Every structure is written in C-alpha cells, then in structure tokens.
Amino acid sequence: MKPGVAEEYDASSATYDSLYKEEQEVKFGFLLNRVRPGGGEEVVLDAGCGTGLLLEALSRRWGCTLVGLDSSEGMLREAKRKGTAANLVLGDIEKMPFKDGSFDIAFSVSVIQLADDPEEAIGEIRRVLKKGGRVGISYLRRAGIAVPRIRGLRVAVHDSETMKDIFLTGYRE
Numbered sequence: 728m729k730p731g732v733a734e735e736y737d738a739s740s741a742t743y744d745s746l747y748k749e750e751q752e753v754k755f756g757f758l759l760n761r762v763r764p765g766g767g768e769e770v771v772l773d774a775g776c777g778t779g780l781l782l783e784a785l786s787r788r789w790g791c792t793l794v795g796l797d798s799s800e801g802m803l804r805e806a807k808r809k810g811t812a813a814n815l816v817l818g819d820i821e822k823m824p825f826k827d828g829s830f831d832i833a834f835s836v837s838v839i840q841l842a843d844d845p846e847e848a849i850g851e852i853r854r855v856l857k858k859g860g861r862v863g864i865s866y867l868r869r870a871g872i873a874v875p876r877i878r879g880l881r882v883a884v885h886d887s888e889t890m891k892d893i894f895l896t897g898y899r900e
C-alpha cells in the first residue's frame with residue numbers, strides 16, 4: 728500500500744460524494760453495461776469501494792451479496808453512515824483478506840493507479856475471482872500506467888478521454 732493514501736482519503740471522505748459522485752456514476756454506467764450482475768446468489772466485490780457509491784447502485788438494482796473493501800477508515804465510515812447495504816472490509820487491494828475464488832464478479836473503479844504495484848492489485852482481483860468470474864476495472868488514464876497484462880484474466884480495454892479512465896472488462900479464464 729502506498730504510504731499516505733489512506734490518510735488522504737480519510738481527510739476527504741466527507742466531501743468525496745459532493746465532488747465526485749456525478750463523475751463516478753458515468754463510469755459505473757459504462758461498466759455495468761458490460762459487466763451486468765445476474766442477481767440471485769452472486770457474490771460481488773467492489774475493491775476500493777470508497778464511500779460505497781457503486782455498492783449503492785448495485786444494491787438498488789440487483790439483489791446480490793455485496794462486499795466492499797477499502798484501505799481508508801474514513802471512506803468506509805462514510806459508506807456505513809449512508810447505510811450502504813454491503814459487508815464493508817478494511818484492507819489493502821494488493822493483499823485482500825479473501826480466499827481464492829470467493830467472488831462471481833469483481834469491480835474496482837479508479838483505484839489501482841493508487842496501489843504500490845497496479846499489476847499486483849489486478850493479480851489479487853484475479854485471485855479472488857471464481858473461474859469464469861467477471862471483472863470490471865478502471866484506472867485514471869492521467870496516471871500514465873501501461874495497460875497491465877495479467878495471465879488468466881481475459882479483458883477488453885476501453886480508453887476514454889471523456890470519462891478520464893481506462894477500463895478493463897472481461898472474465899477470469
């Protein structure tokens with residue numbers, strides 16, 4: 728985990744939604760058009776869930792089991808305060824406290840550019856996905872990260888200047 732990042736988000740947790748909700752919701756729409764939960768028994772992870780904006784959208788539209796992980800206590804506190812219907816877990820995306828193959832779907836929106844090693848973070852997402860599990864990841868294009876290639880994860884890459892992120896959508900082989 729990069730030093731100082733959790734503290735930065737702790738400090739901005741109360742204003743995050745008013746500054747970024749609209750911008751993030753456009754990205755969620757893009758991802759959910761490509762990685763659409765089926766509901767029912769599916770278990771869905773949002774890695775780097777922040778204040779729970781995507782989890783709220785997921786719980787409004789689909790009845791799946793939701794898990795959110797974030798390294799900032801402040802962001803998680805904000806998600807709890809809003810009553811986000813998900814299991815919220817404090818942790819590092821590069822070392823997640825979940826068993827291999829725990830999730831049917833994993834999302835991570837605008838997070839991995841903040842990790843120490845973005846490839847490690849995506850490798851962790853792959854590890855916690857079931858075989859055939861689907862994935863929707865985005866990261867800030869201005870971070871200038873080369874598109875990570877992770878063995879065992881088959882993804883299409885969408886580069887969007889207007890949405891400010893690079894999107895990877897696909898599944899675990």
Ligand SMILES: C[S@@+](CC[C@H](N)C(=O)[O-])C[C@H]1O[C@@H](n2cnc3c(N)ncnc32)[C@H](O)[C@@H]1O
Pocket residue numbers: 728729732733736751774775776777778779780781796797798799802818819820821835836837838841842843
């Ligand atoms: C730009 S915000 C995005 C939040 C949320 N995904 C959204 O779309 O609104 C980045 C989030 O990643 C979290 N984060 C940064 N580094 C992390 C790490 N190593 N492990 C877990 N979460 C991390 C931050 O605390 C913050 O909540």
